[in-house]
Amino acid sequence: MDAEVTLRVNGLRHQLVVDTRTSLLDALRERLGITSPKKGCDHGQCGACTVLLDGRRAISCLALAVAHDGAEVTTADGLADGDDLHPVQRAFIEHDAFQCGFCTPGQIMSAVGMLHEVEAGWPSAATGDPLVERVALDEDEIRERMSGNLCRCGAYANIVPAIAQVVS
Amino acid sequence: MQPFRYQRVADVAEAVTVLAEAPRGAFLGGGTNLVDLMRLGVATPDLLVDVRRLTSDRIEELAGGGMRIGAAVSNSDLAADRRIRQRYPALSEAVLSGASGQLRNVATTGGNLLQRTRCVYFQNVTTGCNKREPGSGCSAIEGYHRELAILGASPACVATHPSDMAVAMAALDAVVRTHGPDGQRAIPVTELHRLPGEQPEWDTILRHGELITAVELPPLGFAANSRFRKVRDRASYAFALVSVAAALDLAGSVVRDVRLALGGVAHKPWRATKAEEMLRGGPATAEHFRAAAEAELADARPLPGNAFKVPLARNVIVATLLDLTEAAR
Numbered sequence: 001m002d003a004e005v006t007l008r009v010n011g012l013r014h015q016l017v018v019d020t021r022t023s024l025l026d027a028l029r030e031r032l033g034i035t036s037p038k039k040g041c042d043h044g045q046c047g048a049c050t051v052l053l054d055g056r057r058a059i060s061c062l063a064l065a066v067a068h069d070g071a072e073v074t075t076a077d078g079l080a081d082g083d084d085l086h087p088v089q090r091a092f093i094e095h096d097a098f099q100c101g102f103c104t105p106g107q108i109m110s111a112v113g114m115l116h117e118v119e120a121g122w123p124s125a126a127t128g129d130p131l132v133e134r135v136a137l138d139e140d141e142i143r144e145r146m147s148g149n150l151c152r153c154g155a156y157a158n159i160v161p162a163i164a165q166v167v168s
Numbered sequence: 169m170q171p172f173r174y175q176r177v178a179d180v181a182e183a184v185t186v187l188a189e190a191p192r193g194a195f196l197g198g199g200t201n202l203v204d205l206m207r208l209g210v211a212t213p214d215l216l217v218d219v220r221r222l223t224s225d226r227i228e229e230l231a232g233g234g235m236r237i238g239a240a241v242s243n244s245d246l247a248a249d250r251r252i253r254q255r256y257p258a259l260s261e262a263v264l265s266g267a268s269g270q271l272r273n274v275a276t277t278g279g280n281l282l283q284r285t286r287c288v289y290f291q292n293v294t295t296g297c298n299k300r301e302p303g304s305g306c307s308a309i310e311g312y313h314r315e316l317a318i319l320g321a322s323p324a325c326v327a328t329h330p331s332d333m334a335v336a337m338a339a340l341d342a343v344v345r346t347h348g349p350d351g352q353r354a355i356p357v358t359e360l361h362r363l364p365g366e367q368p369e370w371d372t373i374l375r376h377g378e379l380i381t382a383v384e385l386p387p388l389g390f391a392a393n394s395r396f397r398k399v400r401d402r403a404s405y406a407f408a409l410v411s412v413a414a415a416l417d418l419a420g421s422v423v424r425d426v427r428l429a430l431g432g433v434a435h436k437p438w439r440a441t442k443a444e445e446m447l448r449g450g451p452a453t454a455e456h457f458r459a460a461a462e463a464e465l466a467d468a469r470p471l472p473g474n475a476f477k478v479p480l481a482r483n484v485i486v487a488t489l490l491d492l493t494e495a496a497r
Contacts, residue, residue, distance in 0.1 A: 001171055001172070001173055001174070003174055019171075020171070020172055020173065020174045020216075021169045021171065021172070021206075023203070042207065043204050043207065043208075044200055044204055044271060047268065047270060050270050053273075053274070056244070056273040057269060057270040057273060058270050058273050058274050059200070059270050059271060059274065062199055062200050062203045062204055062271075062274075063199060063203075063274065064174070064196075064199060064203060064216075066174045067174070067196060067199060067216075067218055067220065110269065110270060113269070113270065113273075114269055117244070117269065120248070121248070122244065122247070122248040123247070123248065123253065123260065123264065124264055124269075125261070125264040125265045125404065130253045130254075130257045130260060130261065131250070131253055131254060143403075143404070144403075144404050145269055146269075147268055147403075147404035147405040148267070148268020148269055148270050148271065148405055149268075
């Protein structure tokens, strides 16, 4: 059954008719040709499809496009300002924070969203003091907050320092 | 995925009316569990009524103390709320120990309570499962036991409830507000979920078309001294083998009052009333905590592959209560 949805992706407005079963991920990839969000597990377990949805990081494979009519979406390929890469993108390159690269756009979007959350003072399961005002983003915090993004190459050893560099 | 109609409605009353007339319909919240179950072929609704913007997405003070959490409040916003972190830290910790950052941003409070078991046999449509298909048998009992229940299970179903949040809410005497075809009602979280018995297809006592609109936390001063502790097979982003939510009030070295609930051990969040009764008025010592935990777990009937959960639950109860004893001093 079809439904009409409008999505604003990386600043551009798109109007499309989708089957109600279409995930936000499939709408982006198959309908709009925006392939930076990856389909890893398609069950919300790997994080490869992470995008910013109305400003917050979200799994796009478990979001139905029809339920997010009018949403603002940012994907990894919309992060840079022209040739000027986002600080998280630059840090991933400088630290060689990937091997095959399949999980990388999701890792980067998750890191961008996560840094907003830290700025907003959100605690995590690794935060010792529940009432802390300013979270010190140490290695334990980064690993906990990024645990929804799996990397089968095991590039975590470089992903963690890349994110730490952005913080410092 | 089976085809379905998607419908937006004006308010809660209309959502309830529309769903009451659609026996195969379902409410859609954040979708982080339902959409997955639809993709797996476990859930096959023919209509989704979107309720994500219908209920409140705010956390409010209640007159006389306590707080009301709108059903649409995201797991992230609930965990980050400073009042919740201060007055009910176990609830914030429980929410933060579940799922991942990008799931918690989308998952709602109402949806978290109503998520289905992650029993692998329930999620796999090629195996028998009485919860998914009544009368098809339980594949789990003869299968892999690690995640399964040790308390309150039945020959028909040994699944566990997956929510961490619900365990903290059960400990904190939270009450669910609902709006259904027969009107509104208030249900303690401890009574929302069922034990499987002969009808494991029913996770909760909610009727078809009954929508959770809010969760209320009663005032509980000593809940400021509460904790949630979770044991799992990896450090993050995994369901609980055993979890404990507890709040402790001490008068000197004596337990004045206590709240205790377990997760990962039963078909519902398990309020440990036997242990609580034994703890109240008793000494705040490791020995007494252990005796109370053992009293609660005396009814445990583990399967061969999850007998480890009995000593594990006992030890996590003792460790959590000792932490709270230390913090209260």
